[in-house]
Amino acid sequence: MSKKPAAVFRNGALFMMISSSMSAFASSQAAEPADLLAQKRAAAQFVTPFTNELDCENVGYVQSAEVDEHFFPIFNGYDVDRSRSVSREELLADPYIKDKGLLSLSFDMMDGNKDGEVAPWEFAAYLKQAIDMLDTDQNGDVYPAEMKSAAAERKPRIE
Numbered sequence: 001m002s003k004k005p006a007a008v009f010r011n012g013a014l015f016m017m018i019s020s021s022m023s024a025f026a027s028s029q030a031a032e033p034a035d036l037l038a039q040k041r042a043a044a045q046f047v048t049p050f051t052n053e054l055d056c057e058n059v060g061y062v063q064s065a066e067v068d069e070h071f072f073p074i075f076n077g078y079d080v081d082r083s084r085s086v087s088r089e090e091l092l093a094d095p096y097i098k099d100k101g102l103l104s105l106s107f108d109m110m111d112g113n114k115d116g117e118v119a120p121w122e123f124a125a126y127l128k129q130a131i132d133m134l135d136t137d138q139n140g141d142v143y144p145a146e147m148k149s150a151a152a153e154r155k156p157r158i159e
Contacts, residue, residue: 038105039133042130045106046126046130067128086117087117092104
């Protein structure tokens with residue numbers, strides 16, 4: 001049985017979140033350490049281009065509380081065919097994100113119900129989860145140093 005999206009009203013606007021995308025992310029937290037590293041790098045790569053949109057108060061860092069208000073223009077930028085969902089192909093067509101493997105991993109993490117399309121509420125949920133992954137001090141804000149650190153993390157070499 002699939003879970004139905006729950007409607008939430010905030011400041012007169014309708015926002016939708018799907019609980020299955022939250023549980024999909026939670027289950028990914030049990031992954032191997034190398035997988036968690038890749039997920040963190042994917043999150044950093046995905047969030048970095050949108051730091052201006054997610055820092056609407058111009059304070060110099062990304063605030064997770066800003067996602068609900070500012071994710072939709074980001075989502076619409078990817079929804080090229082205006083189907084109200086983002087396909088893997090639409091996401092991977094982003095010319096500014098170089099590592100398509102990490103971007104594909106972001107898509108896999110976003111697509112909570114595994115239907116091959118990312119709905120707006122799945123997109124918003126992943127954006128929040130990505131910010132949470134990068135927020136090492138868990139204060140709801142991701143500072144440039146936290147973003148840079150996550151992007152630079154690499155799997156240790158075994159010699």
